[in-house]
Amino acid sequence: MNTMTTTTETTAAATAATVLDASGVTMRFGGLTAVRGVDLTVREGEIVGLIGPNGAGKTTFFNCLTGLYVPTEGQVSYKGTVLPPKPHLVTKAGIARTFQNIRLFSNMTVLENVLVGRHTRTKEGLWSALLRGPGFKKAEAASVERAMELLEFVGLQNKADHLARNLPYGEQRKLEIARALASDPGLLLLDEPTAGMNQAETRTTEELVFAIRDKGIAVLVIEHDMKFIFKLCDRVAVLVQGEKLVEGTSDVVQGDERVVAAYLGEPFEGAPGAEEVAEVEAAEAHAEAEAQASAEAEASAEAEASAEAEASAEAEASAEAAPEAEAEAEAEAEAEAEADGASEEEAPEAEAAADETPADEAPEATDAPAADADAPAADSTTEGDTK
Ligand SMILES: Nc1ncnc2c1ncn2[C@@H]1O[C@H](COP(=O)(O)OP(=O)(O)OP(=O)(O)O)[C@@H](O)[C@H]1O
Structure with missing residues (x-):
């Protein structure tokens, strides 16, 4: 002093x-x-x-x-x-x-x-x-x-x-x-x-x-x-x-x-x-800037990962839902045709109905976003644990 x-x-x-x-x-x-x-x-x-x-x-x-x-x-x-x-x-x-x-x-x-x-x-x-x-x-x-x-x-x-x-x-x-x-x-x-x-x-x-x-x-x-x-x-x-x-x-x-x-x-x-x-202050400012940059990079990587996860979950869900629904619709159409004793002429109608069915059954695919909704919950639990 x-x-x-x-x-x-x-x-x-x-x-x-x-x-x-x-x-x-x-x-x-x-x-x-x-x-x-x-x-x-x-x-x-x-x-x-x-x-x-x-x-x-x-x-x-x-x-x-x-x-x-x-x-x-x-x-x-x-x-x-x-x-x-x-x-x-x-x-x-x-x-x-x-x-x-x-x-x-x-x-x-x-x-x-x-x-x-x-x-x-x-x-x-x-x-x-x-x-x-x-x-x-x-x-x-x-x-x-x-x-x-x-x-x-x-x-x-x-x-x-x-x-x-x-x-x-x-x-x-x-x-x-x-x-x-x-x-x-x-x-x-x-x-x-x-x-x-x-x-x-x-x-x-x-x-x-x-x-x-x-x-x-x-x-x-x-x-x-x-x-x-x-x-x-x-x-x-x-x-x-x-x-x-x-x-x-x-x-x-x-x-x-x-x-x-x-x-x-x-x-x-x-x-x-x-x-x-002054040296300490400069070092502190540098460290702070680095920390911020790495936090930003982490945040954007996380956002990318979560977008990817969402997209793949959706794709998976629709991939899972589509064949099931298609198979179900086909089976239903066949059953109907058999039950009604439908003639071969009526069969195209049944097929056409089967073609439309996947769209009607699509709501089953909404199970997939549920997996997304769970994801943040898992995140927040992790945060809670660190407190
Ligand atoms: N009896 C004591 N034993 C040990 N340390 C003491 C004692 N009395 C004061 N100090 C320390 O001496 C330093 C000066 O304290 P002091 O109370 O004299 O400061 P001050 O300028 O009067 O502060 P304020 O404006 O806050 O009253 C402080 O670090 C204080 O903790």
């Missing part, structure tokens, strides 16, 4: 402080390298997109950033400090995330879900919570107030006491964002925030992400909705087969033929292996 990257950054973003710095992140699962040597930075005030075809390694990379996976190689720094690969320590440091598959406490209320997200920022310890002293009550009231602010921010203030599981899908995604924001992050990672949303919900989420950035929180977002990504992001990185293929502004990435090729599953010009792929 061509790993040359194209980076175009706005001047403002280039001078902003780095929030996230992932360097040389590699993640292997046995023999599979899901992420290979990926570098990525996110600066203050930026919305950065991470895109790539299914299985490109996007979520695995997120899991490396948030401590769910310990990268095989590389390191992740947040605001200049290398992060330990432990999810709660990463959250405490200032990185929050949502998940591709929504992970809410479904039997808890909307408000309680946000309060859970708040726990890394509350100082009250276990004893304080158990004894419910004044310190705890004050902290609890502050947490509830902050949680309600966040619910208002995402538009769920009227659903605070609803069970999370009763929210429509789009609102569950919003609740996940509110819960992530409850840990007061400096960087929010969103994994497919618009998955399963209709257009109106997607537009609302777009506005929500801009509003989050306006609050001073940098955003790194994985999404398959390209319209959403290109409208939203200051910068987009493209992962393909675990490697970063391209990185740049939306315009640069959209115009890069390697990205289009990667999404279409086609080799891009100059891609290593493009020649081999």
Whole structure:
């Protein structure tokens, strides 16, 4: 794979402080390298997109950033400090995330879900919570107030006491964002925030992400909705087969033929292996053409054979039927002549009748096509057997 990257950054973003710095992140699962040597930075005030075809390694990379996976190689720094690969320590440091598959406490209320997200920022310890002293009550009231602010921010203030599981899908995604924001992050990672949303919900989420950035929180977002990504992001990185293929502004990435090729599953010009792929494709096309030609030849041979068989069956039938009918007619005529005591003058009449008889008796010959009718049946049985 061509790993040359194209980076175009706005001047403002280039001078902003780095929030996230992932360097040389590699993640292997046995023999599979899901992420290979990926570098990525996110600066203050930026919305950065991470895109790539299914299985490109996007979520695995997120899991490396948030401590769910310990990268095989590389390191992740947040605001200049290398992060330990432990999810709660990463959250405490200032990185929050949502998940591709929504992970809410479904039997808890909307408000309680946000309060859970708040726990890394509350100082009250276990004893304080158990004894419910004044310190705890004050902290609890502050947490509830902050949680309600966040619910208002995402538009769920009227659903605070609803069970999370009763929210429509789009609102569950919003609740996940509110819960992530409850840990007061400096960087929010969103994994497919618009998955399963209709257009109106997607537009609302777009506005929500801009509003989050306006609050001073940098955003790194994985999404398959390209319209959403290109409208939203200051910068987009493209992962393909675990490697970063391209990185740049939306315009640069959209115009890069390697990205289009990667999404279409086609080799891009100059891609290593493009020649081999072309060779394989040519060989496949040749094999297909040959197969078709031989199928056609077989079909026409079959048609010829069946026409021949039909003709010979008919000929056989008529050959069999004719002498029989003739003999029968002759015998009948003789019998009649004998029975009637017909004179020799009458005999020609009887002969003439005998001559006509084969035509009348011809229906016996219709037995022959029955053999034809059986033939396809035998064919279809054979087909059935091969299934
Ligand atoms: N825990 C794991 N063990 C083994 N292989 C894994 C594991 N997690 C991911 N993979 C593999 O790593 C590769 C990258 O998967 P990943 O889910 O990161 O891709 P993705 O770009 O997020 O895909 P999608 O867009 O479909 O969510 C895939 O081949 C996947 O099967």
